[in-house]
Amino acid sequence: MKVENLIRELRRSLDDAGLRGSFLVRDLHSGDEIGIEPDLEFPSASLVKVPLAVATLERIRKGELDGSTQILVQPGGITTPGPTGLSRFRHPARIAIDDLLYLSTALSDSTAADALFALTPPAEVSAVLHGLGLRGITVRHTMQELVETPAERLDSADVHLAYVLAIEAVTDGRGHRIPQLDVTRANSGSARAFIELLRALWTPSPIDSGVAERVRTLMAANILRHRLAPDFSSDASRWSSKTGTLLNLRHEVGVVEHADGQVFGVAVLTESRVPAISQPGAEALMAQVARTLRDRLRHM
DSSP states (O other), X not given: OOHHHHHHHHHHHHHHTTEEEEEEEEETTTOOEEEESTTOEXXXXXXXXXXXXXXXXXXXXXXXXXXXOEEEEOOOOOOSSSOOGGGGOSSOEEEEHHHHHHHHHHSXXXXXXXXXXXXXXXXXXXXXXXXTTOOSOBOOSOHHHHHOSGGGGSOGGGHHHHHHHHXXXXXXXXXXXXXXXXXXXXXXXXHHHHHHHHHHHHSSSSSOHHHHHHHHHHHHTOOOOSSSHHHHXXXXXXXXXXXXXXXXXXXXXXXXXXXXXXXXXXXXXXXESSOXXXXXXXXXXHHHHHHHHHHHHHTO
């Protein structure tokens, strides 16, 4: 099947499932790539924790921070389903910066991430990225600001209304009545921008090799493996990634390293038109489309 026909068929499958997305798969050695709307910008949700890790580790490398320094972290106090780690703690805890990095990146702990943001604010994270030659990922706010959506202000029986608003309140130019879903106000990026970040972490780049290795290790330890991991993990491959979820947004970016030496960056950012919290079919289709693109690129 010609590439154009394959892309058309995959777009149709996504649309039938109520999904629109920015997909890009790149061979990190050759630079060859294939994608669907790879430059379409989305709010990045928890994907922002990867740039946060890069910026924090870069400051540790420069001696501006000490990874062994313990930070007093107040409990997240979150009782609703979903959040992990310190976000669910009931009492204050002292955690080393190095361990906050693990919690933030591998467990997607937003309370841990905000403890890191308190040390390196969003504007400084953006400045670090720009200094490394990485543009296209914008960091504007902390995780606490991210989670303060209508879903947190509604009773469980009415949470679906927040998803309806998320779907229907889009404005021209990718704006949105919910600030966290407005690409001009939220942390944001495209599949291409995140692939550039992955390339910089997995191949020689201005990112220090020790910093890049630590981020790769943290992403390999990602415990959230229900989205793309089933299609990219095997005894002959290693999948390292970071997920992002917010209302009707479902994202994942990662790298699959094959035993034969091939290495592919994969970035998938999607929004759903279905007002439901649990959408296992959408998760599976995201992975299927990404896997199909990787398979086509691998055998081109």
